[in-house]
Amino acid sequence: MPSDREILLALFDVALNAAVPEGKFEGRLPEPPKGRTIVIGAGKASARMARAFEKEWGRPCEGLIVTRYGHGCETQYVEIVEASHPVPDQAGFDAARRILELARSAGPDDLVVCLMSGGASALLTQPAEGLTLADKQALNQQLLKSGAPIGIMNKVRKSMSAIKGGRLAAAIAPARAVTYLISDVPGDDPGAIGSGPTIPEASDPDEVLRLMRAYGIEVTPQLEQVIRTNVVSGDPLPGQEVHMIATPLMALQAAEAKAKEFGLATLILGDAIEGEAREAATVFAGIARSAATHGLPAGAPCVLLSGGETTVTVRGKGRGGRNVEFLLALAVALKGEKGISAIACDTDGVDGTEDNAGAWFDEAVLTDAKAKGISADDHLANNDGYSFFSALDRLVVTGPTLTNVNDFRAILIR
Incomplete structure (x- = not known):
């Protein structure tokens, strides 16, 4: 023995070998579009996901992935940017802005492939209007020291993001979007992975504010105003699908x-x-x-x-x-x-x-x-x-x- x-x-x-993305796209690839294939995403596994997707897609594509420092890998078409995790930095902020621009550039004949994994919440940082990168960094520091479960952390992050909680999906529409996920969250809730950039979710400002106060996170009047303004309906968007390719x-x-x-x-x-x-x-x-x-x-x-x-x-x-x-x-x-x-x-x-x-x-x-x-x-x-x-x-x-x-x-x- x-x-x-x-x-x-x-x-x-x-x-670990069961959690890799290689071989997980087989039978789950969409029909090629008339227009562009745009690959975007974020997370600790996203660069490897992009490499695996490129291999199985077998045709040209374009796009941008942001991953944690030291977690990048070589790809043929998709640009890989490394940024800070768990506290966002300028590199992640700039990459998130570019990813949002790519999403908005997609037209009706284009396909947007979204590759999301754990870590995307911190890496895909684009503050809602009225907040700065420094505000987001300070908030993340408070969250990490608060003892709050990851689900509550992500709910708070969504409330002050221009991307999370389905806001990226709204930017992609009317283009077709296919999301591939590697889960790092309890229960494999798609909306919790990376704070659900492509998963529509109705926002509840009162609940978010209550949770923040319960875990001792400072709520300034300006922050409360941002949270109450940055709301989404959570209505599902047509032409979008989601695939879970690896789970705990x-x-x-x-x-x-x-x-x-x-x-x-x-x-x-x-x-x-x-x-x-x-x-x-x-x-x-x-x-x-x-x-x-x-x-x-x-x-x-x-x-x-x-x-x-x-x-x-x-x-x-x-x-x-x-x-x-x-x-x-x-x-x-x-x-x-x-x-x-x-x-x-x-x-x-x-x-x-x-x-x-x-x-x-x-x-x-x-x-x-x-x-x-x-x-x-x-x-x-x-x-x-x-x-x-x-x-x-x-x-x-x-x-x-x-x-x-x-x-x-x-x-x-x-």
């Missing part, structure tokens, strides 16, 4: 199949786990202990799989994203329980703003930490999961994967 580390990394690897569940199912090859029982706990990373870890520790002790909800040897996107309310000044936060909290809660190991990684290859996808641990992690004079509790209190796992050589570093179906977690119980 391979080691815990080998099994956990193998499960993550097959999950697809990744988990691939890992499940691989686990069975190792002779492990499997249980997918859900592809849409949300909430505070530390609280989720406490719950998962209890489930893992039950499996180890009572054989419920699955009997050892087994693996518990899950996806989704937790959040972190930042209290300390350490390094690390939500996956190492979850994993460190899980290790602390398990207290070195024998026979239990785990991995938690972001499928885009970047956990938060660090250079790792996530980390892994085995039953010896707390013992090894103590031998080096490293306190797991202190690191957790300081939101410093990165430094903890780095010191113990348990980081998972993949580099940008050019895809994104959110977080992948596996708990192995021998």
Whole structure:
């Protein structure tokens, strides 16, 4: 039997391979238009999506994609621009303006192909009238520190965007539009992926303002006026279609199949786990202990799989994203329980703003930490999961994967 580390990394690897866009356009391509084929989009996976689309489309096209710094790739026709994520910068602002102009330039005989994936909310930044890029940057900083779930973050972002919440679709009309999505959101709601630039959605200013205040986000009189003015009806537009080409569940199912090859029982706990990373870890520790002790909800040897996107309310000044936060909290809660190991990684290859996808641990992690004079509790209190796992050589570093179906977690119980 391979080691815990080998099994956990193998499960993550097959999950990543299930989330790539290559081969996912087959049988989903539209009829070629009489006019232009314009490819636009945004997100951490969008450049790779553009490359895969070009290969399967097999004819000339034009367009512009904006992706995160370090997540670009070579394409034949479509221009790739890199910009900042999660806090927007001028490069993203300029790219979003150009994408909006391309959308508006499309005529009745043209086809607009929209490639969207996680990260598009921050990358495709075009503030509503009355706001500046600096306003949007400040808002994003507040959102990231607020502890708000990603769905609420995106609802707030939509309310002050010239593109999100179906506003890009309105700009494309009357041209035909086909949207391809790689989901990174709980429930695979098309309107939540990248804040739904091509998915019409009725706006509710009162709800947005209530949510902002509930999470301690400053609402100035000017901002309230913008939110109340920037409304859309949410009525569907003719000639537009949407295809989901990769989802978190697809990744988990691939890992499940691989686990069975190792002779492990499997249980997918859900592809849409949300909430505070530390609280989720406490719950998962209890489930893992039950499996180890009572054989419920699955009997050892087994693996518990899950996806989704937790959040972190930042209290300390350490390094690390939500996956190492979850994993460190899980290790602390398990207290070195024998026979239990785990991995938690972001499928885009970047956990938060660090250079790792996530980390892994085995039953010896707390013992090894103590031998080096490293306190797991202190690191957790300081939101410093990165430094903890780095010191113990348990980081998972993949580099940008050019895809994104959110977080992948596996708990192995021998």
